[in-house]
Amino acid sequence: MTATHETSGAEETARKIRVLIAKPGLDGHDRGAKIVARALRDGGCEVIYTGIRQTPQMIAEAALQEDVDVVGLSILSGAHLELFPRIVEELTSRGLDDVLLFCGGIIPEEDTQALEGLGFSAIFRPGTNTGDIVSFVRDNAPAG
Amino acid sequence: MTDLVERLLAGDRRALSRVLTRVENGTREGRDDLRRLYPRSGRAHTVGVTGGAGSGKSSLTGALAGELRRRGQRVGVIAVDPSSPFTQGAILGDRIRMQDLVLDEGVFVRSMAGRGALGGLAPAIDDVVAVMDAFGFPYVFIETVGAGQDEVEIAGTALTTVLVNNPGTGDDIQALKAGIIEIADVLVVNKADRPGADVLVSQLRALLALAPGEGRDPPILSTVATTGEGVPALVDAIDEHRAHLERTGALGRQRRREARHQVLSTAQRILLERIRAGTSEEALAELVAQVAGRSLDPHTAAERLVGAGRADAG
Numbered sequence A: 001m002t003a004t005h006e007t008s009g010a011e012e013t014a015r016k017i018r019v020l021i022a023k024p025g026l027d028g029h030d031r032g033a034k035i036v037a038r039a040l041r042d043g044g045c046e047v048i049y050t051g052i053r054q055t056p057q058m059i060a061e062a063a064l065q066e067d068v069d070v071v072g073l074s075i076l077s078g079a080h081l082e083l084f085p086r087i088v089e090e091l092t093s094r095g096l097d098d099v100l101l102f103c104g105g106i107i108p109e110e111d112t113q114a115l116e117g118l119g120f121s122a123i124f125r126p127g128t129n130t131g132d133i134v135s136f137v138r139d140n141a142p143a144g
Numbered sequence B: 001m002t003d004l005v006e007r008l009l010a011g012d013r014r015a016l017s018r019v020l021t022r023v024e025n026g027t028r029e030g031r032d033d034l035r036r037l038y039p040r041s042g043r044a045h046t047v048g049v050t051g052g053a054g055s056g057k058s059s060l061t062g063a064l065a066g067e068l069r070r071r072g073q074r075v076g077v078i079a080v081d082p083s084s085p086f087t088q089g090a091i092l093g094d095r096i097r098m099q100d101l102v103l104d105e106g107v108f109v110r111s112m113a114g115r116g117a118l119g120g121l122a123p124a125i126d127d128v129v130a131v132m133d134a135f136g137f138p139y140v141f142i143e144t145v146g147a148g149q150d151e152v153e154i155a156g157t158a159l160t161t162v163l164v165n166n167p168g169t170g171d172d173i174q175a176l177k178a179g180i181i182e183i184a185d186v187l188v189v190n191k192a193d194r195p196g197a198d199v200l201v202s203q204l205r206a207l208l209a210l211a212p213g214e215g216r217d218p219p220i221l222s223t224v225a226t227t228g229e230g231v232p233a234l235v236d237a238i239d240e241h242r243a244h245l246e247r248t249g250a251l252g253r254q255r256r257r258e259a260r261h262q263v264l265s266t267a268q269r270i271l272l273e274r275i276r277a278g279t280s281e282e283a284l285a286e287l288v289a290q291v292a293g294r295s296l297d298p299h300t301a302a303e304r305l306v307g308a309g310r311a312d313a314g
């Protein structure tokens, strides 16, 4: 039997992609967020789910404590242009400017550019196949 | 100052978070970090909170942390949830019950997945606890779902083990009969706002009276985690258990038991990793096929794997 790895391979447990799924604002239900969380779990990710009604500080603080690679925001209320910049600001002020950001929910086409400018790498609208979200996360999560 | 360990020791929470990841992943950096941090650990009061799914462990851990904050203490929390045995992914939802604490700088909550550990406790749990300890939290709570084996394991990791029960489920008494009561330093009847709490308390008391008590019987406390009722008394009981360990000299024994557990479980992990690294997927598949085809027995196959791991190590 031959050794396939000689050094670090023997010592490292497989690195897991850690994803925070958060619902900012006052949306009362989180069905969509939970579906995404489950799909990502089934895709092998470790998903931290924090529940509804999260403020920008709460989201950034959870991202910091959990050392996530990816933050996914789900929003239905229409407050994204108001809340997302504040979330990005809170993340940045904590030194979390390298996380992969995506969002989903009810987000008009005309807001796409603004969100891309904020650093969102993908926007998933209702009807998206959850498999696309999983592939996006797995293909784009920062390494290490 | 870019060295993560130095930043951690200076109280940088982002550095703590990064080091926790490296240590959890068992990378080379993580092992170096742990080697430097370990001598600084051993001061925290580590408290395991275990019990069935939905018994209120997260709510109770949040309430305990809140009470300790009111007493001026800082608190680290590690919440472990199982990984899916199929995909190795996980949904970690314990933070939902600890929302009040998110913005409190004196609290740090980290969710961990079981990552396929056989018993259910995450493989690197002891290392992660040591990092939280070295950061300087006087209390570190470890929440784990109890399914028998993990409860016994958590008792090897924490100084004080709190076992959470609920009234009206009936399962708990069963579980307790299976010997789990022996690992509890403090017994809690949570959801005491529900009918049957008093009955459960007397049942537990009767059970303890039957058990061949060698010394201290665990106290039984009633709590309502969602309102905080009974939580200050639970903090007192947790503190009293540590005081008891110190008074009787049991603390030293417990520390040695922990150390033994850590050395052996880490050795087990390293050995398994070496075996996996020393074996190509093809070679493993070949052995597996032979065992499945009954031309080789599992014991002989495992011996061959272990032999390969040893050759690789030497």
Ligand SMILES: Nc1nc2c(ncn2[C@@H]2O[C@H](COP(=O)(O)OP(=O)(O)O)[C@@H](O)[C@H]2O)c(=O)[nH]1
Pocket (backbone or CB within 6 Å): B051, B052, B053, B054, B055, B056, B057, B058, B059, B060, B094, B097, B190, B191, B192, B193, B194, B223, B224, B225, B226, B227
């Ligand atoms: N009535 C009542 N519900 C509670 C109590 N403690 C927790 N719960 C609820 O029980 C459910 C499970 O709680 P959780 O803390 O997540 O349990 P865990 O799975 O053991 O961590 C939640 O809906 C809590 O709000 C309690 O003392 N009384």
Ligand SMILES: [Mg+2]
Pocket (backbone or CB within 6 Å): B057, B058, B059, B093, B094, B143
């Ligand atoms: Mg829980």
